[in-house]
Amino acid sequence: SPGSASPASASPADPEPWRFSLASYAWLMGVTGNVGVRGQQVETNASFIDLVQKSNTLFGLMGYAEADKGPAGVYLDLIYTKLNFSASQTAYRNPLPALRISANAYAAASYQLFIAEMGGVYELAKWRYGEASSTAVDGLLAFRYWNNQLTASFDADANFDIGRRFRFDRSGGIAIASSDVIQWVDPVIGFRVRHQIDAHQEFSMRGDIGGFGLGSQFSWQALAVSGIWGGITGRITRSGWSMTTIPRTRSR
DSSP, X not given: OTTOOOOOOOOOOOSSOEEEEEEEOXXXXXXXXXXXXXXXXXXXXXXXXXXXXXOSSSSOXXXXXXXXXXXXXXXXXXXXXXXXXXXXXXXXXXXXXXEEEOSSSSOSEEEEEEEEEEEEEEEEEEEEOSSSOEEEEEEEEEEEEEEEEEEEEEEEOTTOOTTTTTOOEEETTXXXXXXXXXXXXEEEEEEEEEEEEETTEEEEEEEEEEETTTSSSEEEEEEEEEEEEOTTTOOEEEEEEEEEOOOOOOOO
């Protein structure tokens, strides 16, 4: 009727709102493998307990962010750590008579690692078992950037010419071999399975492969994580296991 105002029509709710996930995390890291620096091969074998006494950054800096809308999403995963290895955790695989793994230096070997992974996920299938339980399978496509730097320390005889032939630095009786920054980018493809047990528990598994001769020859990763929602804080606590290959080494 004249003089009356009609109420504004309410905007319809978005049937597929954005969903955001942001987490800082820490892996209890262990390292096994061979590294090469300035032509010298050093084998490392150190569990998390072994690294407790020698690592500058025991847990490193790690974070994960994901934004999803409908079946599609994007994510960013960052990892930084610097690990130090003592002489008892390393072995010199191509020894020279005048060089020995250092027992006098602060660390016989140091490894600095930064990984940045950015990619997209898409929900391929989902099965519901009730109001709060479901299983979903996601496909993922990403790029993983690797940045590595290695340093090895050796006890050197005083008359050993480390500079001209091997390009080592000398500090007293210690010969220090440092690599340049070794970096590359791997394309990555994989799958993720997410299982929502109930309103408070979840479990997920992920596997991926990458490289394909474009960055490294071949790399792979396996990951399993379980989570429990905290009723009071509304936060989720996750624990899990992960294994990642370091697919490419270079001696310089």
